[in-house]
Amino acid sequence: MIRIAVCLASLAMLTGCVTHTEPAELLQLTAETPKHRAMQTRFFETPNEKELLSASAAVLQDLGFQVEESVHEVGFLRATKERSAREYGQYIQRGLLLILSLGKLLNPVDLHQKIAAGLITRPLNQAATKQEVRIVFYRIVWKSDGQVDRQYIPPGQQYMEMIRDPEIYQQFFAKLSKAVFLEAHTI
Amino acid sequence: MTDKRCIIGGVVLLVGSLLLHGCSTPETPKDLLAPTDAQLKIRSMQTRTFDVTDRNAAIRGVIASLQDLGFIIERANEPLGLVTAARFAEPNYYDVISITVTVRQDTKSRLTIRANAIYNNKPIDDPKVYQNFFASLERSLFLTKG
Numbered sequence: 647m648i649r650i651a652v653c654l655a656s657l658a659m660l661t662g663c664v665t666h667t668e669p670a671e672l673l674q675l676t677a678e679t680p681k682h683r684a685m686q687t688r689f690f691e692t693p694n695e696k697e698l699l700s701a702s703a704a705v706l707q708d709l710g711f712q713v714e715e716s717v718h719e720v721g722f723l724r725a726t727k728e729r730s731a732r733e734y735g736q737y738i739q740r741g742l743l744l745i746l747s748l749g750k751l752l753n754p755v756d757l758h759q760k761i762a763a764g765l766i767t768r769p770l771n772q773a774a775t776k777q778e779v780r781i782v783f784y785r786i787v788w789k790s791d792g793q794v795d796r797q798y799i800p801p802g803q804q805y806m807e808m809i810r811d812p813e814i815y816q817q818f819f820a821k822l823s824k825a826v827f828l829e830a831h832t833i
Numbered sequence: 834m835t836d837k838r839c840i841i842g843g844v845v846l847l848v849g850s851l852l853l854h855g856c857s858t859p860e861t862p863k864d865l866l867a868p869t870d871a872q873l874k875i876r877s878m879q880t881r882t883f884d885v886t887d888r889n890a891a892i893r894g895v896i897a898s899l900q901d902l903g904f905i906i907e908r909a910n911e912p913l914g915l916v917t918a919a920r921f922a923e924p925n926y927y928d929v930i931s932i933t934v935t936v937r938q939d940t941k942s943r944l945t946i947r948a949n950a951i952y953n954n955k956p957i958d959d960p961k962v963y964q965n966f967f968a969s970l971e972r973s974l975f976l977t978k979g
Binding site: 671764768 | 930
């Protein structure tokens with residue numbers, strides 16, 4: 647009986663070691679692409695790309711972000727902010743699971759997160775009278791430690807999430823359009 | 834008594850030799866940095882030339898198509914024509930795809946664009962993946978031209 651269990655456990659460990667290979671449909675546009683692009687993009691009727699870029703940086707700073715990288719030649723900005731990711735709901739769930747599993751299951755909770763934004767400005771036509779701004783928000787979350795039966799899960803496990811809440815993008819563009827005194831048009 | 838000592842000595846020797854075994858370094862293969870046919874093949878499928886005059890617009894086109902593909906732009910360098918981006922292979926959040934694209938001006942009217950993609954520290958050598966990338970890049974370059 648023990649031998650079978652050991653065999654099964656070692657098999658399970660082995661499958662964990664297999665590295666995933668890439669699927670062939672990787673780097674292909676999906677049906678979701680236009681929807682995401684529309685949510686993340688606005689265009690402004692202005693020839694001044696640099697002003698738009700520096701106004702975007704100012705808005706991100708207002709939102710508590712630190713600008714980490716900027717390349718004005720291609721209209722690129724990357725900014726991040728770190729915040730706590732603790733949520734009461736997760737702690738309650740963790741406690742309930744611990745009681746229900748008779749102390750055997752300790753679910754890891756989210757501890758810390760890094761929210762990041764990548765922003766690109768781009769002239770839309772040859773005369774550069776229209777400029778497009780596209781911003782992508784995402785977050786990386788670090789988890790706490792946990793336990794499954796006798797196996798300890800060390801803290802620091804990460805996962806990443808694209809932020810796809812339209813309201814966050816709307817808020818950003820509302821602030822940006824106020825900052826440059828221009829209307830933000832949807833594409 | 835001597836028997837016991839003998840056994841203990843034997844065990845110590847055995848464990849010692851096992852420990853030493855881990856220290857031996859594997860021999861370096863002679864052809865470590867030699868070019869291979871596979872390398873040439875991978876390079877050719879990672880590279881495309883385009884009849885585009887505006888290099889800056891091409892770099893912006895590369896960035897736009899990477900954003901369309903869900904990549905997060907990490908670094909860009911205009912003078913060198915370099916763009917580095919990464920994304921998690923949704924829905925597998927534990928797999929990472931990173932890509933470096935270089936844009937080089939060959940002649941006044943021709944550009945060479947090369948993309949290197951890596952999936953979890955392993956270079957992608959599936960031509961289909963690069964075809965997908967260049968298909969979306971062509972669309973984006975075509976859109977920027979207008």
